[in-house]
Amino acid sequence: MASTQQLKRRIGSVKNTKQITKAMELVAASKMRKATEAAHRGRAYRQSAHSMLARLNKVTEINEHPLYKKRPVDQRLYIVITSNRGLAGAYNSNVIKSLAGSIASDKKQKIKSSVIVIGKRGAQFLNRVEGIDIVAVYDDFSDKPTANDIRPILNTIIDKYTAKLVDEVCIIFTEHKSNILQTVDNLTVLPASYETDPDESEGPSLSDVTFEPSVNDVLENVTERLLEVQIWQALLESIASEQSMRMLSMKNATDNATEIIDDLTLEFNTARQAKITQELAEITGGAEAIK
């Protein structure tokens, strides 16, 4: 049995760990709340972009536009969203598993895959894997990304897609379904898709609407907005998921620490009692011997 001194030290250290995990749990909870709120705020943007597209669809055949036209896929680009920090349960490994699965199935179909990776964890993994073309690594995003952060990604994918360097762009991220359920999702962002809404044939006539500078320029811009909001929401959903998972794993860690403290305290008390009993026995033994 360990000495009381040692037990005391161990209890102290577990208590410190518990304080840290508890604090991390609380921090993650507040960050998660902020990220989900921000993700919801993007909805108005998405709706507006959609309704503009609906108007544009009346004057031009959207699905004929280069950004919408599907072509046979020879090269696929993935945008992968991982975190900069660990201690978030299976958050990163789930995303990486999904990416690895997609790349393996691409290989079978002889599709070349390349990757844009967000987050240090994903970058670390991909550096170890051979034969994957990494287009760019973004590992300096904060917990509160700005529109300016995702601009370069947006420009890269649009440039590559219009230059026909890639035929499809997918984004792999973690969807935040609820605080306890997060699932990895694989979403195709390019070619963009536009589905006609049956209700939209109502609404005002567009014969007298002016498009400046031209219908195509406007369409390109609105499409860009739509892509942007998709990336943006994927990013925020991922951040929310990361924080949820971190919150949960830190809660488990805190619970485990409590359990260990209880066990150690029990052991400590037993050891202490045993020591007292032994001392008493020695004293009585000593007293008997003097008689």
Added chain:
Amino acid sequence: MINFQLISLDGVKFSGEAYEIILPTMDGEIGVLPGHMPLISVAERGVISIRRKQNEPDDMMEHFAISGGAIEVSNGSLNVLVDEADASDDISEEEAREAMERAQKLKAEAKDQVSLQQAQNLIDRSAVRIQVAGLKRRGRRG
């Protein structure tokens, strides 16, 4: 009156009635007044100015720094869709100037075309923010 909505990725930044809105578009600055013809156009990085009432003097106008986006005028309403929109009250001129200095440093150190472009983008952004922060000061004096 025009029903004006300014929507950024970060949510709705302005929603309400206004008399006149001045916007930077690809073809130059335009002013939208009640009864404007239906229009869909592309907005440039710049300043949006809003006059809430017809007789409001210039120095009472509200200003937003925006990045590029799309605008839509229809049936007496104006929708503006941009990545970023910051009200002049939310921008600190000092911070914007510091950001500008950082951006200029980045530009000086840029090694390739991509980072040069990114730095230029940051410089343009800071320039607009400084401009809008300056507008706020004038408004306060008046």
